Amino acid sequence: xxxxxxxxxxxxxxxxxxxxxxxxxxxxxxxxxxxxxxxxxxxxxxxxxxxxxxxxxxxxxxxxxxxxxxxxxxxxxxxxxxxxxxxxxxxxxxxxxxxxxxxxxxxxxxxxxxxxxxxxxxxxxxxxxxxxxxxxxxxxxxxxxxxxxxxxxxxxxxxxxxxxxxxxxxxxxxxxxxxxxxxxxxxxxxxxxxxxxxxxxxxxxxxxxxxxxxxxxxxxxxxxxxxxxxxxxxxxxxxxxxxxxxxxxxxxxxxxxxxxxxxxxxxxxxxxxxxxxxxxxxxxxxxxxxxxxxxxxxxxxxxxxxxxxxxxxxxxxxxxxxxxxxxxxxxxxxxxxxxxxxxxxxxxxxxxxxxxxxxxxxxxxxxxxxxxxxxxxxxxxxxxxxxxxxxxxxxxxxxxxxxxxxxxxxxxxxxxxxxxxxxxxxxxxxxxxxxxxxxxxxxxxxxxxxxxxxxxxxxxxxxxxxxxxxxxxxxxxxxxxxxxxxxxxxxxxxxxxxxxxxxxxxxxxxxx
Numbered sequence: 001x002x003x004x005x006x007x008x009x010x011x012x013x014x015x016x017x018x019x020x021x022x023x024x025x026x027x028x029x030x031x032x033x034x035x036x037x038x039x040x041x042x043x044x045x046x047x048x049x050x051x052x053x054x055x056x057x058x059x060x061x062x063x064x065x066x067x068x069x070x071x072x073x074x075x076x077x078x079x080x081x082x083x084x085x086x087x088x089x090x091x092x093x094x095x096x097x098x099x100x101x102x103x104x105x106x107x108x109x110x111x112x113x114x115x116x117x118x119x120x121x122x123x124x125x126x127x128x129x130x131x132x133x134x135x136x137x138x139x140x141x142x143x144x145x146x147x148x149x150x151x152x153x154x155x156x157x158x159x160x161x162x163x164x165x166x167x168x169x170x171x172x173x174x175x176x177x178x179x180x181x182x183x184x185x186x187x188x189x190x191x192x193x194x195x196x197x198x199x200x201x202x203x204x205x206x207x208x209x210x211x212x213x214x215x216x217x218x219x220x221x222x223x224x225x226x227x228x229x230x231x232x233x234x235x236x237x238x239x240x241x242x243x244x245x246x247x248x249x250x251x252x253x254x255x256x257x258x259x260x261x262x263x264x265x266x267x268x269x270x271x272x273x274x275x276x277x278x279x280x281x282x283x284x285x286x287x288x289x290x291x292x293x294x295x296x297x298x299x300x301x302x303x304x305x306x307x308x309x310x311x312x313x314x315x316x317x318x319x320x321x322x323x324x325x326x327x328x329x330x331x332x333x334x335x336x337x338x339x340x341x342x343x344x345x346x347x348x349x350x351x352x353x354x355x356x357x358x359x360x361x362x363x364x365x366x367x368x369x370x371x372x373x374x375x376x377x378x379x380x381x382x383x384x385x386x387x388x389x390x391x392x393x394x395x396x397x398x399x400x401x402x403x404x405x406x407x408x409x410x411x412x413x414x415x416x417x418x419x420x421x422x423x424x425x426x427x428x429x430x431x432x433x434x435x436x437x438x439x440x441x442x443x444x445x446x447x448x449x450x451x452x453x454x455x456x457x458x459x460x461x462x463x464x465x466x467x468x469x470x471x472x473x474x475x476x477x478x479x480x481x482x483x484x485x486x487x488x489x490x491x492x493x494x495x496x497x498x499x500x501x502x503x504x505x506x507x508x509x510x511x512x
Contacts, residue, residue: 010156010174011334014039016131017180020052020107021302021319023114025177027066028327030121032438034334037124037171039161041180044127051205052107053231053239054079054218054313057092058402060099061423061480062324065435068113069099075234076105079217082400090386090397097403098423098432104217106233107316128164134176134189135160136296157297175330177299179319182286184304190295196288199309199362202249206240206260206280207233211273214238219268225371226266229310237278240264241310245371251282285309285365287358293347301326306354311364312400314357321402322350328438328478337460337503349407360399407481414485421476426464431476434462440483440502441476442494445469460502475501 012035015026026038055063055072063069078101082090093100119125137156157176161169178186187194210230219230225245232238242263260280261271289306293299302319326346332338367379385392398404407418423432426443434441439462446465475484475497484497 010172012036012173013330013334014157014159014171014173014176016040016159016176016178016186017184017302017304018042018111018115018125018127019179019181019302019319020110020114020316021323022177022179023111023118024062024066024320025179025301025323025327026123027114027118027121028323028438029331030118030123032328032331032335034331035124036122037126037173038118039129039131039159039171040125040127041130041185042127043164044125051239051241051310052110052313052316053104054317055103055105055110056313056317056401057095057097057099057101058405058420059317059320060103061097061403061432062321063113064098064423064432065324065478065480066117067436068117071113072105072110073099073103075109076103077217077232077234078102079104090393090400092397092401095397095401095403096422097401098430102313102401104231106231106239109234110316126161129169130162131159131180131185131189132162132168133160134158134186134298136190136298155297174334175297175299177301177326177330178304179300179302179323181303182288182307184300186298187290187300187304190298192290192292192295192300194288194290196286196307196358198284199287199365200243200285202243202247202251202253203283203285204240204242204255204260204263204280205283206242206255206257206274207237207278208240208257208260208274209236209276210238211275212270214272221267223267223269226263228264228267230264230268230272238272238274240274242267249282251284253282255280255282287362289351289354289358293351294343299326299343299346301350305350306358308358308361309365311361314361314400314402317402318354318357321353324479325350331438332503338501345407352408353405356399356405414482414487416472416474416482416485419482421474421480421482425467427467428462428464431464432480434464435476435478435480438478440478442473442498443476444473444494445471461498477501 013029014037015022016039018038018040022038026036029036060069063072080091080093080101082102092102135158157173159171159176161171163169176186178184180186214230227243229241230238240260242260244263257277261274264271286307290300293305301322329342329346333340333342386396395404403420406420409417421431423430426434428434431441439460441462441464443464443466471488473486473489473494474482477483483501486493
């Protein structure tokens with residue numbers, strides 16, 4: 001994993017798009033000492049018109065590793081079960097996570113916390129700045145196609161932008177990450193297609209006041225041709241999302257509150273006295289995924305890389321987990337601690353997750369709106385299996401909450417490599433508190449010899465022991481997944497692993 005940067009290569013990053021994914025990524029990089037510019041087409045205003053309303057367990061764990069989860073927990077409302085198809089109730093309080101629930105919280109609250117963190121870390125913001133072109137500069141020996149993060153390929157990226165006053169500018173960086181949504185200018189500029197299709201047209205959105213409060217924190221149901229969803233903003237308004245199979249009109253078709261009321265009554269049995277709409281709109285749900293998540297030194301994350309239906313509330317969560325995966329890798333490469341080839345693992349690990357989310361969210365929608373006898377029979381069968389077969393239930397919960405995914409491991413690696421590590425108790429405290437600051441955490445048996453935390457490594461590695469009698473030695477990546485593990489590993493094996501992942505030889509100290 002060791003690597004060096006040429007002294008003439010830029011060491012900064014341009015992140016395009018100031019939604020949750022871009023804010024988390026930019027904050028991570030700046031906190032690691034990487035100069036970051038965050039470019040955003042919109043003016044500086046966090047909108048309350050966001051579509052995301054839930055933070056899942058895996059996302060909350062990632063935010064906990066950044067010290068911001070508790071602030072969101074204080075603002076949101078926990079939900080300990082998920083209702084699917086009107087008949088299936090999936091409990092979350094058995095999740096092997098500190099966050100054994102779903103947190104109902106509007107996206108803009110997440111953005112506020114992440115923006116504050118990014119500002120404090122030193123991110124440079126450029127609002128009302130639109131990307132018009134992206135150009136990669138190739139180095140000696142490049143093959144001309146710009147593909148691949150490692151080797152002698154693109155050595156810098158230039159981004160042309162248009163400013164609010166109509167002027168132009170050119171920004172240059174070592175890497176560019178497009179987190180600029182499903183109409184990504186970055187994705188289009190590097191020529192990546194976005195194959196897929198529209199799944200549902202004419203979904204209606206409305207932010208309204210309700211005279212009657214729903215019994216549940218989240219309310220959703222489908223009856224016949226109608227589906228409706230209600231979620232609270234926490235400021236007296238609720239977001240209504242509705243769809244009627246027979247009402248297939250363009251996004252620009254006028255929408256009035258009566259149409260929203262009617263869809264809600266059909267799906268939920270009543271409209272809860274909705275009134276005083278402050279905003280209404282239509283949109284369509286696409287299922288799309290870029291075939292690659294990077295071209296040369298240009299990467300995609302979040303909705304720029306994948307979009308899907310809102311079923312299961314996985315959109316914002318998947319993007320935030322993309323950012324958590326990519327950020328520490330860019331920081332390691334730009335800090336000279338890892339070879340640029342490490343960046344290829346971002347696509348290898350996250351593209352399959354994006355594909356799985358497309359399948360699971362699409363499957364939920366299709367089953368929820370089932371109409372044909374065979375689809376209804378399939379839904380009944382799946383509901384029965386998930387209700388009565390624990391492994392099936394665990395898999396469904398793991399996919400929706402994100403805690404069930406694991407990353408590919410090299411051949412011959414320990415069985416734990418690539419798996420998510422829960423927030424275990426350690427001799428130094430909680431694991432996810434130890435991960436703060438973008439550090440690796442080396443966990444070993446109690447009383448074992450441990451490597452010294454040298455000056456060159458102390459800001460990137462925490463060393464702890466199990467509180468149990470476990471003998472496994474585990475090196476946890478900054479994103480909470482196992483980088484390396486061994487049973488009864490000797491000091492030389494541990495030092496070799498640290499050298500591979502952190503780029504500095506270790507010394508040994510007697511156990512204390």
